Amino acid sequence: MPALSVNAALGNAGLLVMLVASTVGAFATAMAIAGGNRRAIRQGPTFAWVILAGAVLAVVMMQRALFTRDFSIDFIQQVGSTTTPWLYNLAAMWSALEGSILLWVIVLAGFTAAVARRFRDRSDDELVGWALVVMYVVCAFFALVSFGPASPFARGEAVPLDFVGPGPNPLLQNHILVMFHPPILYLGYVGFTVPFAFAIAALITGRVGEGWLLETRRWALFSWGFLTIGILLGAWWSYEVLGWSGVWAWDPVENASLLPWLTGTAYIHSVLVQQRRGMLRVWNLSLLVATFSLTILGTFITRSGIVNSVHAFAAGEVDGYLIGFFALVVLVSLGLIGWRGDRLRSPGQIDSPVSREGAFLANNVVFAVFAFIVLLGTVFPLLVEVIQDRQTVVGAPYFDRLSMPIGLVLLFLMAVAPVLPWRKASTELLRDRLFWPAWCGAAALAIAVLTGADGWAPLVAFALGGFAAGAAGRQIALATRRQGWRGLVGRANGGMFVHLGVILIAVALAASNSYTHSATLVLEQGEEVSWAGHTFELVEVVDELDERVDVARANVLVDRTKIYGPAVTTYLLQGMVVPTPSVRTGFAKDVYLTIDGNSPPPAGSTEVTLRVFVKPLILWMWVGGAIMAIGTVLSAVPSARHRRPTDATSAPLAEVGRVG
Amino acid sequence: MSNSRLLNRRLKSWPGWVLLVLVVVGFGVVGATRDRGPLDPGDRIDELSRRVACPVCDGESVYESRNPASEAIRAAIREAVSQGTANDDAILAAIAEAYGGRVLLVPRATGFDALVWALPVTAGVIGIVALVFAFRRWRIEAGLAGVANDEDYQIVAAERERLGDAGGD
Structure with missing residues (x-):
């Protein structure tokens, strides 16, 4: 067995520093708060910087190990290779279980330090102190997992001097998105730790009013934004790389990322009711607890090997830790909510279902049911195996069938909710405010029918999409007329941009799911084949070989205008074959070419079999994602709206006592 | 005006x-x-292959997978479609017979598997009933507390309208 390298020694030291600092930080800060020692409480944030230093040291050593191909480390033997290009070598850190936990560790340490810095002027505030304690506990858990069962620096078996290493899974060295999708997704997952920590701190201190919500509003918003972008980048990656032309397969690991997104989306809507009316305190806390605990459950699902998934890492020893931590989070959170039950009872009533808050409640019920369906469908095969000792699968058609009506209801709510006033809406007001948005819906329906769309489900989706876009556009138009450019920013107006992005994605999904056509075409060199209004001609099959990969590319002339080159790449070290599609992107439709079968066509071949997909409107999915990201940023910018005496005001809240 | x-x-x-x-x-x-005409054979093959799991892959459908086992199932579906087998269920039943019931991606609506369909419906019904009860309770509480009535709201709504409020928060 090789000696422990400098990389491993310093990397382990970094993780140990993080583990010790977070454990001591949690205890010391909690004891200082309990003992009322203000001076000691003010020292609390210092631990965050030590934690960050430890995590940075571990990551730097991991990257150094990857770049120096330190094969004395077991993890580098799994994912390192002398032939991997530097970019993919950098991303190799999160291509297997241990490194992905390390990515979690560094992102978490970064958020913890950011909280310490953001609240440095209020470090003796008990709410901030307890929030840091919670963050330190979470840091301690992940440092423990990374230092123990999922150590990325564990010593490997001796390898020959000429050992080249396998490198990451070929699918993870096939597209630039491997650099961005996992880290951005993790920024979303881990970011929800901050509002969760403040929620727990609010429960501990008894300050369960709206203060903690305001403190963490932007943290929740940005975490949600990163999670959204991360999920969409995953969809884009799937589309560009996997060769089946789909963006979402309802794979258990995809579902694991969708679950916290659903509860997080419900939270960022229902939190508005609490901020405005002081209501739904228990519900909002429960949604935050659900969001955070679902990220842990999702990590468990991904890393325990209990589900069959193209994403799942090899089964590790971390499953017991993760499920134990999940149970701890749920039990402690529920216990605290039960303990503070008396303070969480909020005064006031929601007067009418036909009101802004009524729409938010309906939205929350729909999102909760959606999350339940996704969770049920994901774990149902496990239940069947445990209870009936047989194997079953729950796949995309199940989720498609159940998510379609839910998506339509959500589009309807997006159409109606923005025009509803708080408290109560009269029929006259609805008739006035819904008129032009409803005509936008009718226009969308008419355009869809006139351009050849059919089938009731996609038509309803297009009509509701137009309706919702009209409502969002109305809000933005009126706000900008009143406030100029400031009408583009703020919670309500930025939220409307997010809605517009969601609507584009919904319409693109409805169109591509309903109207995608595919065919298997056998192309012979020099002969043009026509299909679905397009022409395809094989120009040549070329072979590009280097020390790492053998790429067989079929150059195909599409519509006599441009050559596209779908390929099959054979990764020589792993012996794995990965298809790479080639896509002609258009505003109305994409033409998606991929080489059929699982073996590359021989170089110089005069014939190739292609699977060709014509997918309408898919480009708008990515445009919608970009608009969602912009809308999230706009939402975070404060609007300068001044309240008028006639604006509805919150119901008066009973003053709740503060601890300490 | x-x-x-x-x-x-x-x-x-x-x-x-x-x-x-x-x-x-x-x-x-x-x-x-609108009459879409007969379903294109390619589309029908895609539709059926989306409902069958690749028997040897990790969570992929036959539609997505490039594994030889999936290629074989896709070929069997293509064959059945080209022979004019009218009934999709018959094609899927034949595949289930050959590869075992666990390759079907849509759970059955009978026995224990029916729960995967029934529970979401139950959850939806519970959600709606909970909303109805919550609003009923709030209405009763509002009546007891003597909060603003419809007339008050109409006055405020008229004033907001006069000031050109968009309804944003």
Whole structure:
């Protein structure tokens, strides 16, 4: 067995520093708060910087190990290779279980330090102190997992001097998105730790009013934004790389990322009711607890090997830790909510279902049911195996069938909710405010029918999409007329941009799911084949070989205008074959070419079999994602709206006592 | 009141809504009942292969997978479609017979598997009933607390309208 390298020694030291600092930080800060020692409480944030230093040291050593191909480390033997290009070598850190936990560790340490810095002027505030304690506990858990069962620096078996290493899974060295999708997704997952920590701190201190919500509003918003972008980048990656032309397969690991997104989306809507009316305190806390605990459950699902998934890492020893931590989070959170039950009872009533808050409640019920369906469908095969000792699968058609009506209801709510006033809406007001948005819906329906769309489900989706876009556009138009450019920013107006992005994605999904056509075409060199209004001609099959990969590319002339080159790449070290599609992107439709079968066509071949997909409107999915990201940023910018005496005001809240 | 506001108000009266309903119903009926013609064989093969799991892969359907086992199933589906097998269920049943029931991605609606369909419906019903009860309770509480009534809201709504409020928060 090789000696422990400098990389491993310093990397382990970094993780140990993080583990010790977070454990001591949690205890010391909690004891200082309990003992009322203000001076000691003010020292609390210092631990965050030590934690960050430890995590940075571990990551730097991991990257150094990857770049120096330190094969004395077991993890580098799994994912390192002398032939991997530097970019993919950098991303190799999160291509297997241990490194992905390390990515979690560094992102978490970064958020913890950011909280310490953001609240440095209020470090003796008990709410901030307890929030840091919670963050330190979470840091301690992940440092423990990374230092123990999922150590990325564990010593490997001796390898020959000429050992080249396998490198990451070929699918993870096939597209630039491997650099961005996992880290951005993790920024979303881990970011929800901050509002969760403040929620727990609010429960501990008894300050369960709206203060903690305001403190963490932007943290929740940005975490949600990163999670959204991360999920969409995953969809884009799937589309560009996997060769089946789909963006979402309802794979258990995809579902694991969708679950916290659903509860997080419900939270960022229902939190508005609490901020405005002081209501739904228990519900909002429960949604935050659900969001955070679902990220842990999702990590468990991904890393325990209990589900069959193209994403799942090899089964590790971390499953017991993760499920134990999940149970701890749920039990402690529920216990605290039960303990503070008396303070969480909020005064006031929601007067009418036909009101802004009524729409938010309906939205929350729909999102909760959606999350339940996704969770049920994901774990149902496990239940069947445990209870009936047989194997079953729950796949995309199940989720498609159940998510379609839910998506339509959500589009309807997006159409109606923005025009509803708080408290109560009269029929006259609805008739006035819904008129032009409803005509936008009718226009969308008419355009869809006139351009050849059919089938009731996609038509309803297009009509509701137009309706919702009209409502969002109305809000933005009126706000900008009143406030100029400031009408583009703020919670309500930025939220409307997010809605517009969601609507584009919904319409693109409805169109591509309903109207995608595919065919298997056998192309012979020099002969043009026509299909679905397009022409395809094989120009040549070329072979590009280097020390790492053998790429067989079929150059195909599409519509006599441009050559596209779908390929099959054979990764020589792993012996794995990965298809790479080639896509002609258009505003109305994409033409998606991929080489059929699982073996590359021989170089110089005069014939190739292609699977060709014509997918309408898919480009708008990515445009919608970009608009969602912009809308999230706009939402975070404060609007300068001044309240008028006639604006509805919150119901008066009973003053709740503060601890300490 | 300016001419444009007057026109806007007139458009939003009941004839405008009636016209809207007629447009929606007209286009909706035309679009939803339009004859699409026979399903393209390629589309039918795709549709069926989406409902079958690759028997040896990790969570991929035959539609997505490039594994030889999936290629074989896709070929079997293509064969059945080209032979003119009319019934999709018959094709899927034949595949399930050959590869075992666990390759079907849509759970059955019988026995224990029916729970995966029944529970979401139950959850939806519980959610709706909970909302109905919550609003009923709030209405009773509001009546006891003597909070603003409809007339009060109409006064506020009229004032907001006069000031041109968009309804944003």
